[in-house]
Amino acid sequence: MDSREIWEPDRRTVLKAGAAVAAAITVSERTEASAATQETEPAPAAASAMDINLHVNGVAHRLTVEPRVTLLDALRERLALTGTKKGCDRGECGACTVLVDGRRIKSCMTLAVMQRNASITTIEGLGQDDELHPLQAAFIRHDAFQCGACTPGQIMSGVACIKEGHARSADEIREWMSGNLCRCSCYASIVDAVQDAAREMGR
């Protein structure tokens, strides 16, 4: 697989990056505040909560979060968007896949502060009750789930897989969807659904 297409950092990388981003944001915001007010205040502790904007499914949310909060936890626990599932919580299963600026990403492996101002799409923002996304409809047609725990992540990943042009054959779909695991082993039906939706979408 071309590792340039899907960024899957290890947990240490995410935590280090998050700390760096939090520090940079803190310095930047304090510099702006200081310039505006000319006040001298002690630097906040590294773990202090931060105000961020999260743009999810076309809606802007103002949140106060600690820098260590993952995007997954912010979505589920702060915004009540529980369609995004927590499986392993360490980047191995793909249940938490969402789109960030159109790219699929495992939301347990990125921090909310790192995605402030990005455009985030979750399974709740993909279709409407009366008009499903073609891949959602294909999952139903092909009966591509059993317990459903992996399904939102499979669908979000499949949408990106199709958009990336990596759904031209069953082998290609299997390769580019390999980061999404299914404990119920619905893989054959999932591949069929992605292939079917790709055809319908002209990809």
Ligand code: FES
């Ligand atoms: Fe994120 Fe498993 S919950 S990859």
Ligand code: FES
């Ligand atoms: Fe049960 Fe995939 S449908 S884990």
